[in-house]
Amino acid sequence: MLILDILLKSSNALNAEELFFLARKKQPGIGLATIYRTLKLLEKEDLIIRAIYEDDRAKYTIKDGSIGVLKDSTLKPEKYGSDKNKIKIDTGDRLKADFNRKLNIIDKSTPDDFEDMKRINTIQNQLTEWLSDLDKIKREKESVLEEAMEDFGKVDKIMDRYNHEKGNLIQILLDVQNEYNWLPRHILLYIGKKMDIPLTNIYGITTFYKYFNLEPQGKYSIVACVGTACHVRGAMNLLQRITSVLGVKPGDTTGDFRFTLKTVNCLGCCALGPVVMIGNKYYSNPSTGQLKKILKQLS
Amino acid sequence: MTVDNKINSFQDLQKKAKKLQQQSDSADLAFSICSGPGCKAYNSEDLYSAILEEIKKNNIKEKDRIIVRRTGCHGYCEMGPIVIVYPKDICYFRVKKEDIPEVFSKALKGEVVERLLYKDDRGNPIIKESDIPFYKFQKRILLNNHLKIDSKNIDDYIMGGGYQSLAKVLREMSPEEVIEEVKKSGLRGRGGGGFPTGIKWETTRNAKSEPKYIIVNADEGDPGAYMDRGILEGNPHSVLEGLMIGAYAIGSNMGFVYVRQEYPITVENLNIAIDQAREYGLIGKNILGSGFGFDIKVHKGAGSYVSGESSALTTAIEGSVGEPRLKYIHTSVSGLLGKPTNLNNVETFANIPLIIRNGADWFRSMGTKTSTGTKIFSLVGKVKNTGLVEVPMGISLRDIIYKIGGGIKDDKKFKAVQTGGPSGGVIPEQLLDLPVDFDELTKAGSMMGSGGMVVMDECSCMVNVAHYFLKFLADESCGKCVPCREGLRQMLYIYERIMEGKGREEDLTLLEDLSMLLREASLCALGTTAPNIVLTTLKYFKEEYEAHIYYNMCPAKMCSQLITYVIDKNKCAGCGICIKICPVDAIKGESKKPHTIDTEICIKCGSCIEACPEKYSAIEKKTGLVKEGVIQGEKES
Numbered sequence: 001m002l003i004l005d006i007l008l009k010s011s012n013a014l015n016a017e018e019l020f021f022l023a024r025k026k027q028p029g030i031g032l033a034t035i036y037r038t039l040k041l042l043e044k045e046d047l048i049i050r051a052i053y054e055d056d057r058a059k060y061t062i063k064d065g066s067i068g069v070l071k072d073s074t075l076k077p078e079k080y081g082s083d084k085n086k087i088k089i090d091t092g093d094r095l096k097a098d099f100n101r102k103l104n105i106i107d108k109s110t111p112d113d114f115e116d117m118k119r120i121n122t123i124q125n126q127l128t129e130w131l132s133d134l135d136k137i138k139r140e141k142e143s144v145l146e147e148a149m150e151d152f153g154k155v156d157k158i159m160d161r162y163n164h165e166k167g168n169l170i171q172i173l174l175d176v177q178n179e180y181n182w183l184p185r186h187i188l189l190y191i192g193k194k195m196d197i198p199l200t201n202i203y204g205i206t207t208f209y210k211y212f213n214l215e216p217q218g219k220y221s222i223v224a225c226v227g228t229a230c231h232v233r234g235a236m237n238l239l240q241r242i243t244s245v246l247g248v249k250p251g252d253t254t255g256d257f258r259f260t261l262k263t264v265n266c267l268g269c270c271a272l273g274p275v276v277m278i279g280n281k282y283y284s285n286p287s288t289g290q291l292k293k294i295l296k297q298l299s
Numbered sequence: 300m301t302v303d304n305k306i307n308s309f310q311d312l313q314k315k316a317k318k319l320q321q322q323s324d325s326a327d328l329a330f331s332i333c334s335g336p337g338c339k340a341y342n343s344e345d346l347y348s349a350i351l352e353e354i355k356k357n358n359i360k361e362k363d364r365i366i367v368r369r370t371g372c373h374g375y376c377e378m379g380p381i382v383i384v385y386p387k388d389i390c391y392f393r394v395k396k397e398d399i400p401e402v403f404s405k406a407l408k409g410e411v412v413e414r415l416l417y418k419d420d421r422g423n424p425i426i427k428e429s430d431i432p433f434y435k436f437q438k439r440i441l442l443n444n445h446l447k448i449d450s451k452n453i454d455d456y457i458m459g460g461g462y463q464s465l466a467k468v469l470r471e472m473s474p475e476e477v478i479e480e481v482k483k484s485g486l487r488g489r490g491g492g493g494f495p496t497g498i499k500w501e502t503t504r505n506a507k508s509e510p511k512y513i514i515v516n517a518d519e520g521d522p523g524a525y526m527d528r529g530i531l532e533g534n535p536h537s538v539l540e541g542l543m544i545g546a547y548a549i550g551s552n553m554g555f556v557y558v559r560q561e562y563p564i565t566v567e568n569l570n571i572a573i574d575q576a577r578e579y580g581l582i583g584k585n586i587l588g589s590g591f592g593f594d595i596k597v598h599k600g601a602g603s604y605v606s607g608e609s610s611a612l613t614t615a616i617e618g619s620v621g622e623p624r625l626k627y628i629h630t631s632v633s634g635l636l637g638k639p640t641n642l643n644n645v646e647t648f649a650n651i652p653l654i655i656r657n658g659a660d661w662f663r664s665m666g667t668k669t670s671t672g673t674k675i676f677s678l679v680g681k682v683k684n685t686g687l688v689e690v691p692m693g694i695s696l697r698d699i700i701y702k703i704g705g706g707i708k709d710d711k712k713f714k715a716v717q718t719g720g721p722s723g724g725v726i727p728e729q730l731l732d733l734p735v736d737f738d739e740l741t742k743a744g745s746m747m748g749s750g751g752m753v754v755m756d757e758c759s760c761m762v763n764v765a766h767y768f769l770k771f772l773a774d775e776s777c778g779k780c781v782p783c784r785e786g787l788r789q790m791l792y793i794y795e796r797i798m799e800g801k802g803r804e805e806d807l808t809l810l811e812d813l814s815m816l817l818r819e820a821s822l823c824a825l826g827t828t829a830p831n832i833v834l835t836t837l838k839y840f841k842e843e844y845e846a847h848i849y850y851n852m853c854p855a856k857m858c859s860q861l862i863t864y865v866i867d868k869n870k871c872a873g874c875g876i877c878i879k880i881c882p883v884d885a886i887k888g889e890s891k892k893p894h895t896i897d898t899e900i901c902i903k904c905g906s907c908i909e910a911c912p913e914k915y916s917a918i919e920k921k922t923g924l925v926k927e928g929v930i931q932g933e934k935e936s
Contacts, residue, residue: 165618170600269340269525281340
């Protein structure tokens, strides 16, 4: 599993948020709650322990006993029938079963198994590979942290502009969104901590107001107006056409992160209805052919 | 920025206005290019740069000989982009970038480009804007100034006598006198409720708590309405001046403008206006040497319809979730941060300087007894001339739609006009002679609202329209009170059922019952006015509901579940255009032979109807459920 993998490859203990950070790099959709759940599970299974406490937060590391198990099993993949040198376990039950199996096998294994020089060579190769992998992970982690620090610097500037006043939270969030096009979670966490506002309040606001995005957006936004004036002039037909051309529903982003389709209740140019705003330009009732052309030009 | 820019006294202001007027008079030519939202969408920015290029090309160096202004919305968005050439007031419509060199060279010679002029019914060109029917029947006291004001330049506003009303108030009038004058003018809030402005101010003034706040409500969330945007983008200073007069009257030193971030140009223009006013010393401490100080902050909303409600708006400015509260104590007494807060709409504030300058009696001379002055409407939907129109109160709907709006687009039949945004209702043809004022519209079951006016023709299904508004309101309901949250949702289910042809006989009474419940029990105006659209459509267009329920028919052919697209075999020439255009490949057929539409695959997007060449017009919409290829016009027994 991803988290175990990160913990395994990390030289020092990590707390849940750091883990979340690293895990998200690999699997963007992962949530903080998942991390906590998994950590709890792993702890219960005696695979990891709470190593140290820092700022009232537990840092986790692989339990000494289990490290051997894990490392050994990664070192001898062929022998034990596992085809990859990474451990992949999806659910708690499978994790438990798999480890029990592996523990049994290791107990039964003898030093004779290592006599085959060829096998030792492959193991060594894998070891170097693994070490370089570790280096890469380390570098990656550093760069992610650097990136985050950069983000925080930017956010600091925005907060300074509004004197860190709680009343200006919405304005701050608006500016952050203008900067990033969406509201990354780590930034919300940071704002909450700096301004002493509980995260749940921030989420209350970001989910109440329509403008805020909690998911990454496409490079271009396609905003279809569904205001009254556009509605009576056939906005729904236009929207149908756009969805069929793009292949996504309103509110979604295309797989290649190029376009996000949104609807809005009024763009304020009712005289042209039905209107769609693609990028920064308004188009009045484009046909399917025109739409395809416009989108092609943008890519 | 230098200190010299500051205007320190009333005399300074007048001197400055005179000087600017002389400067402007000495100019040979002036171009006003509309930069309103409509014209901008037609690339009016390109025209601006093209004119500047022409000036360069023609080697005209004296800067003051030609003035080029990017103005706010002229109103006639249908014909955009609009360019007006002064001093002859030549008005050009639908100007393209390529036309600019010709326009420019002819303007230098004092000639007219005839092909860009407005043509009346007989094809005669009309030169002046005020002679065009669209403008002729309007009474433009707020919008007219737009034409001569570059919205990014405070000088243009001052030149036209701007900030003189503020000066007059600060110099000659006590706060009580100001309130008295506003009360006398009979000005009522333009945001929708129609509450008398003077009384509101008085309540705030008399509230015994300090400090007091004053807020411009520019959270124009009504779909289909853009009056506030038009004013704020075109003439932001008029709103600021009105705001400051209001602040002086109620005794406030701090004001806010709550504006939607969906209007980026508005926010930009507003910020520029505030900075310029501050530079001139018109905002800040000791304004015009009077001792009165005032400051303004802009607060951007993040997209929430209900936040336009006064108590919700104040909480939004405080930085929390904009939900309304019970208003047994008005915001005038306890609003922002628990302090007395006065909220008025953009248009209300824009009227104030005019009332002060011209007097309450002048204002009363327009409109009806209970609704004085003028009102801006955004006339949109299926009319020939769409745009912003400003008319005196009391004008009939028929005049607005037929005289100013030029009638229904494509000469179809008029069905209804929807006023007041989502909170309003629909008004059918038999009530078209109704005078437009606050009370008459409320009597008809609709309301004035902020001034959206969406015209619908025979192709608009009333069930569909009501569903549309309910969906909007259900989305925007904050969820705090149960009647609004659950009531709207249940009503929406019923509507969906009806639109799918699964409506039940008892649905109509159920809708009425729910409407009454919402009206009685909701917390804020969003819930209490939501049933207007349901009740008015039920009252005036009951037969449409019945057609949906009993016959599975949508008379307007709009509800996609109840219509099918059919190709007329006799008309279809098999040209294949529709096959190419269909996004889901539902149309099949060989070339030069009549095509057919597979109704199973068809998503009813209407692309094919638009694509079918006019000489064939072979594709038709049919209503009634199709079963085994037969259109059933009647209810199954």
